[in-house]
Amino acid sequence: MAEILHLTDPADPRLDDFRGLTTADRRPDRPGGKGFVIAEGTVVVRRLLASAYPVRALLGVERRIGELADDLGDVDAPAYVTSAQTMADVVGFHLNRGVLAVADRAPRPAVDELLATARTLAVLEGVGDHENLGALFRNAAALGVDGVLLGDGCSDPLYRRSVRVSMGNVLRVPFTRLEPWPSGLDRLRASGFRVAALTPRADAVDLRELSAPGRVALLLGAEGPGLSDGALAAADTAVRIPMTPGVDSLNVATAGAVAFYELAGRSR
Structure with a gap:
């Protein structure tokens, strides 16, 4: 059971994990220079508590910590209760959701682990926008995608903004890096996957x-x-989402949702 502790001093060293969240994604004192996994709001905190990521602590106003009481029974980490102003002083801005949790990162699965059990995978290249990345993970979780492989140029899915936009689903959908890129796609083909590249090109298959x-x-x-061009050449086929004339493309997360629904639905 999490120990509930009431704190009032924003300088309390027990709150150090929560300081300066605007720069929390990069920490030179952490492995690889990457920060903790940070969950914001009761929904996302619940998903963190239920995940494989080792929780270090929670921080929130009394009402929000109270809402999580049923989720804290098996949590071996302190839950710090404080005021909204003290939270703002610690994290560097006013947090509307009223509760945070921090966790250590967990080991990623090996590529072969994902390939052994998945039927539908999303493979991303160059998705560096944290919000698009988070939205893709949320869509993948909702529409039956079994895992995500990250190629060249992708942001870290565990950045704070990506976790928030995904509504914590990045903590549920397994992901790992696919290297080398794009020749690593041959591993998918050898495991029985058909590799389909989503593109607005007119010559792509519907x-x-x-x-x-x-x-x-x-x-x-x-x-x-x-x-x-390298990724397109490495695919088995190019596919497109048919659209109204005059509109040539969709936001990548929206396009992913349409394609996930179509492809993953065949496996359900």
């Missing part, structure tokens, strides 16, 4: 006509430039 009854890995590229 997504609804994709003949892929088995395992599918969907490639998604960066907002704007899309997939690199």
